Amino acid sequence: MTVAYEGFRKLVLDRSGLVLTADKDYLLKSRLEPLARKDGFLGLDQLLAKVGAEPSGALAQRCIDAMATHESFFFRDTTPFDQLRDTLLPDLIAARAQSRTLRIWSAACSSGQEPYSLAMLLMEEQARMPGWRIDILATDMSLPILERARTGLYSDFEVRRGLSDARLARWFTRQGDQWLLSPQVRSMVRFAPHNLLAGTAGLGRFDLVFCRNVLIYFDREHKRAALGQMGQALEPHGALVLGSAETVVGLDSAFAPVVGLRSVFRPG
Ligand SMILES: C[S@@+](CC[C@H](N)C(=O)[O-])C[C@H]1O[C@@H](n2cnc3c(N)ncnc32)[C@H](O)[C@@H]1O
Structure with missing residues (x-):
């Protein structure tokens, strides 16, 4: 054995x-x-x-x-979403004023809580971006977890992890013993299978990549390979957001930490 x-x-x-x-x-x-x-x-x-x-x-x-560990929850760790709302988004709104397009990649999205949290937050901030085209791509290597994510259905336990009462009331409706995310939020997220070790040419380029709570399980060599792929997928002024226990420091990657923000990195 x-x-x-x-x-x-x-x-x-x-x-x-x-x-x-x-x-x-x-x-x-x-x-x-x-x-x-x-x-x-x-x-x-x-x-x-x-x-x-x-x-x-x-x-x-x-x-x-x-x-694989598929654990995830809405607005996980809070800080990345606060930083997006307060710092990254204002910067991008200024930088992309001409194209009025924002592309975000939730890489290793598991059952969808991360990309859907991003979509809810962007809906809530919509008044700052009238007429913008927002594209959220959510990928994972696991086909069954992507199928689950696409349903937008969550248990009581799952919605109680990270969602405020206000967000639950605004974005979800009861469906039997589960909660269904509004079609408006669901329609903002495209799900597709993708392995972090594979090339990103077919995915296009992104202003933000959220890749959280997965590289922590990789060895150094594969972390560097995955970071290399994400570097290729980022627009020149784009940013990479990692999990709170993850860093690029010491990996000799093309990324450098953004001073003043937690777990946010830019291509060097
Ligand atoms: C713990 S979940 C993280 C979910 C979400 N990012 C979060 O922070 O809540 C890790 C996910 O990474 C996925 N994963 C692991 N290795 C992967 C790889 N090489 N390529 C793509 N996805 C991978 C797993 O299928 C799992 O759904």
């Missing part, structure tokens, strides 16, 4: 950048055993042998997804 685990750890690292240390073997077992059973494999060895033989296949991707 250890050999199979070793091969699987390498597959996950090579294909996603996610590091699974040996002390996470219990996670491999608990997350992959149900998948193996569901697909009729006799056990993990058989599943991992099949995945090893077809590392680019859909089954391999499902196994990799199963090992």
